[in-house]
Amino acid sequence: MDSKRDEHKGEIRRATETGTLGKLMALVDLVALADNPMRFTDILSLSDQPRGTLHRQLSHLVEEGLLETDRDGRYLPGIRLLSLASRSWARNEFRTVAEPHLRLLQAQTGETVHLGVLRGTEVIYLDKVEGRQSVRMYSQIGNASPAYCTGVGKAALSALDDIGLEARVSGLQFHAYTEHTHRSVADLQADIAAIRARGCAFDREEHENGICCVAAPIRSDDGDILAGVSVTGPAYRVTSEKLQEWAPLVKVAAAAIMQDVRSRLGPRR
Template sequence: MAKREFDRDDDVGRVAANDTGTLGKAIAVLELVSTAQTPLRFTEILALSGQPRGTLHRHLSHLVEEGLLNLAPDLRYEPGMRLLKFASNAWAKNQFRTVAEPHLKTLHERTGETVHLGILHGQEIIYLDKVESRQAVRMNSQIGNASPVYCTGVGKAALSVLPQKRLDDLMAQFSFHSYTPTTHRSASELMAELLMVRRVGYAFDREEHESGIRCVAAPIDAPRHGIVAGVSVTGPAYRVAMEQLEIWAVVVKEAAHAIERDVEVRLGPGR
């Protein structure tokens, strides 16, 4: 590992006092680059991060030096190989993902379409695992990607099991960006659907995040382990009718309940 350099007048006390703030800013830069759809130039990162030019340059230099970011020949920053290795190891060791995996495979065998496992993280759903469809046309989703909770099946399923106060606080933060004509545009619209999801135990994505993509999802609620998540079956609208999703809702709920049971058994009593 390359040696980090600090200003000459740094002492132990000052470094300790500033470490959290400095680390947080560097992580913010790392997250900005690693979650961007395409590699970013310095000027783009500068505009998005809001950090001073000199500070940002130091953070980027250190992140490149440590292999967490890579500076491409066209002077764009992208995730580095060391960061990808960290991510790969984290996915492999994620206990929740490991517990859910056999149930995802069973659900895939029963439906033949793409199966996703996602966990609630703030206003987003982070996809922890995916079993690809057997069909020729497949989903372009990727493990580790994030999607808004209010316009995805897994997201709405996860929201449905939150305590009302936490749900209200979270919905107050939503921007309700209209990705498609069927995306919810207000908290009242979303809440009306979530009440239905609570009653039936599953949620749909009716081409709300991406045109031409539908899914049915069920919540996974393991409060003793701090897990609020969901599992879904997803397919293209031309191949998967809403009537078919209604039929699959039964097996999706069964998979979610099986995952909940295994989480309690295999992960212990929790907190």
């Protein structure tokens, strides 16, 4: 809990350098990503803003529908966010291009397939095709996970060149989600080197206990898209042998998505 609290404080502190909009968006992120509705005092404890300033900012966000309050005065994501997210998801060309390949991969493996895009040091889940036997896991469309301990995230990081990778991970704060999570930049860079060599990434219970996956990188020719596609399932069913068996299928899916990105989306600049 303390590590999550420190992450939120760091995000808000960095946002102070981006002006008013950055501060407001940091508050939206804080409330939207919280496990439970937040009281004003909860937000105040995570913010460097004066009480009066914070109250005004939250009031503006409520007026705009980006946040709302319940009967106890606690803050929740506003319905306008749902509308914006729905439109963004529906109109996302990359997701549309990738979708048939995700469905084919799910049909081939029977397990859950994810599409995630790299944003900073996090991976954002852009699409998810549930397996035949769905398993409760953290991933949901729109959720963010650390790139350093997820298959999709590590695959996307491997698509960066050495300079780009160093820039993203040099100041990374590592949180031990499980006993298998990377603890240092050196460990992560060694893993990335192995991922580049074999063309796929493995997550063997690094982010969630009992969850394993194999992923492959996706990169557009101009580098605007850095992403990954994965097959994920419970460790008792998704063995190391299964991950090795599915690796070629995941790599084929990633290559097919990249080919369609080239032919259907073309240059993005």
